[in-house]
């Protein structure tokens with residue numbers, strides 16, 4: 001039996017629901033409810049503004065950064081939580097291009113999540129210095145890492161297919177030409193082992209509402225390699241990234257180390273929820289999570305392919321080449337997913353035709369995998385998806 005069976009009890013999973021979408025929004029950790037209540041009733045209420053000192057609210061972003069750092073191979077003092085991932089992408093790219101003056105290219109791939117590309121492109125346009133965002137096929141990235149590249153910005157695990165980039169090999173290639181390497185860990189943190197120190201990544205960013213279960217709108221995080229942080233001039237130079245926020249100087253001076261990547265007032269209640277959520281990872285070895293995630297995803301693929309001929313695997317077949325999700329193409333993928341959701345099996349859909357299923361060993365079981373695979377095959381075999389109510393697109397897919 002799975003070593004994670006007892007962890008499932010840490011989550012408030014609705015009765016009768018098979019949840020395979022923790023790669024989009026992790027489920028509610030039971031402890032988060034009490035933590036949010038405590039933060040409001042025992043801290044905010046009685047302490048009022050003194051909570052910033054008494055309840056150490058001001059230290060939350062760095063303390064949470066260190067907790068996440070343990071899951072991504074980052075030493076203490078190198079990861080900061082705050083803002084949203086899109087904002088952290090902006091900070092990362094801004095810092096990187098400024099550290100490589102004269103180089104005009106930021107290189108990414110067309111498997112990247114659009115927000116990362118939008119943020120980078122928007123930033124480069126605002127700079128008005130002739131920078132270009134170059135977007136190539138994922139397989140062609142290595143060939144485009146040339147000496148005019150200031151930074152390579154990639155998402156480690158492709159949000160649609162789950163394809164994984166080789167972090168060490170690409171980082172080495174970037175460094176060989178003097179470029180900086182930025183990794184987005186949105187679909188990696190809490191899903192598979194990441195070793196930022198081992199692969200010598202320069203900057204990494206990520207979010208905490210997917211595999212880290214921090215709740216809707218939970219903040220993002222940013223890591224900067226310790227040897228590099230003193231050279232970083234934060235592009236978003238908010239007062240809490242200042243060396244002495246409460247000196248209220250008129251001039252900005254970047255704070256010590258990773259503190260300079262803070263911007264403004266942290267969302268204390270949401271961070272308290274994240275703090276409680278991270279307890280679910282205490283004592284967990286990410287290599288065990290990975291091994292179990294591969295078992296679950298291999299089981300899903302083989303059961304779906306055995307029972308259903310009309311879907312096509314969109315994820316890499318080699319489990320070492322994909323993250324903790326499995327995607328199938330189906331020509332009516334949106335309707336197919338809605339039909340599954342109507343049966344209480346929740347995955348999601350990514351245009352144009354991808355049905356996406358995330359596997360989270362902390363709470364997903366092998367029985368759930370079988371249940372989802374057989375329901376998917378049935379829905380397709382019987383044409384159960386072919387109903388008007390399953391075809392009406394909702395705002396969030």
Ligand SMILES: *Cc1c(COP(=O)(O)O)cnc(C)c1O
Nearest residue numbers: 084085086113115155184186207
């Ligand atoms: C989920 C995700 C985002 C979302 O960014 P937010 O600012 O948190 O909305 C950005 N990039 C990647 C790669 C993602 O997977």
